[in-house]
Amino acid sequence: MKIGLPANSTDVNSPISDNFGRALYYMIYDVESEETRFEKNTAAMSQGGAGIKAAQLVVDSEAKIVITPQLGENAFNVLNSAKIEIYKSEKGSLMDNVRLYKDGQLQLLANIHKGRH
Amino acid sequence: MKIAVLSGKGGTGKTFVASNIAAIAGKSVYLDCDIEEPNGHLFLKGPVIKETDVNLPMPKIDHDLCDGCRKCVDFCAFNALAMISEKITVFEKICHSCGGCKIICPQKAITEVDRKIGKIEERIYKEVELRSGVMTPGEQSGTKIIDMLIDSVKDEQNTVIIDCPPGSACTVMDSIEDADYCILVAEPTTFGAHNLKMVHKLVQIFDKPHGIILNKSDGSHNPSKQYCLDNSIPILLEIPWRRDISDFIADGKLAVEMDPELNKMFKSLLDHVKEEVQP
Ligand code: SF4
């Protein structure tokens, strides 16, 4: 099973990005093989609907879990229809958050921030 | 003659000014382009005599014809399409109705269906024809509603008053594009002056003749007035802050019908604007 996290650098010890749709990369972590790869967010600079395209990228990476500090309404709708579980991240690095998830320390993201226009 | 009334934010008295000008102008058309919160009809009262839906064409996917090639997803410049669980999903509020995906789809799996995003309500108050644009709450873009309103006065001979949306977004630009004159309404506060500056920039970009109405002036220091003096913008009218004026507004009454002094003020304002437009 794969986990997707928004990242601003390709270093697993860098802090998790504070913005899902506008993150520069997505870290895709494979829980079974413990392998990590980074996908470039081609939507980071696009005008409207960045969240949709970003979420599409994560859906295409076959992640089943997403860990993020926040999420726009559109991205939420995409991830939700793809039946991806969304967890709220804690302060810390990408890897810290993966560990917290594995330890069952993360909460499901309940309050969805509406995308601003 | 088309007069646009603008302000940097809501609540400055934009509708108060616009509706009173319309009432004094005799035969006129009032376009309420403040589509998120149209309230010209609170002053220019009358039953709705006609209602027209405003629709946007939305792509509709025939999932039996679609082979999942994703060409439409890659094509859409607004990222309004997503492929989720082997199915194309349309994000209707993001879609700009450009029609491109329909053309690009190799399987001809995309057709268009209308989706209502708002309406235009028509009323008549004395000699004023009122057309109000109403955007359905939750919609992101009401450009089409404004375009329809502006289109409806293309060949209008009577005076047209355009109550613009607040701020300086693209809907404001659409609203003032055809205007012969812009009236900017400003409040006497630092924040008011800041907002005034934004809309002033906008009318300068469009190179429109314009003037300012200072609303709610209480005689004390007025940053908006200072801005006008510093930039030599003509001050058309200074409306004093008065209890009875706020009461007229709260009661949905037209000041020009209630108060002879204000009636005179608005009359000379309109004459002045007329002279500037048609010297
Ligand atoms: S372009 Fe047409 S066939 Fe291809 S994914 Fe889109 S709807 Fe389906």
Ligand code: SF4
């Ligand atoms: S009509 Fe245009 S904006 Fe709407 S989904 Fe199709 S390509 Fe995107």
